[in-house]
Amino acid sequence: MIDPHRLSDPVTELEQLLRDRLGTRGRDFGVKLRRAGRRLPRYARNAGRRITSAQTKLAHPKLARLVDQAALDRDMTVLRDTLKDIDPKERRKDAVLSVLGSVVLNLILLGAVILAFLWWRGAI
Structure with missing residues (x-):
């Protein structure tokens, strides 16, 4: 026991x-x-x-x-x-990089949509 x-x-x-x-x-x-x-x-x-x-x-x-x-x-x-x-520091760093990566990807997609819209409307 x-x-x-x-x-x-x-x-x-x-x-x-x-x-x-x-x-x-x-x-x-x-x-x-x-x-x-x-x-x-x-x-x-x-x-x-x-x-x-x-x-x-x-x-x-x-x-x-x-x-x-x-x-x-x-x-x-x-x-x-x-x-x-x-490693707590590594976990924090990975979380920050993940958020930053998501923001950058969304900005790239937004830029691509804006360029496609401008091309479609004949502004480019």
């Missing part, structure tokens, strides 16, 4: 990583994980869900026996490694 207090330190570390790397806020690990949403890969989200499920099972003495310690450690390692690989 797993000691519930042994689980709290790694989960606190994962909560800190979620806040630092993805900027998610919430009252507990499950809320932070849900708010991270699709910013995490599917395998990391599934690992987080299994950790949350283990937390709720560990709160109940009879259900605590059902938690597999090795699988829980694997899930924590997967989520921790995934969160450590995320």
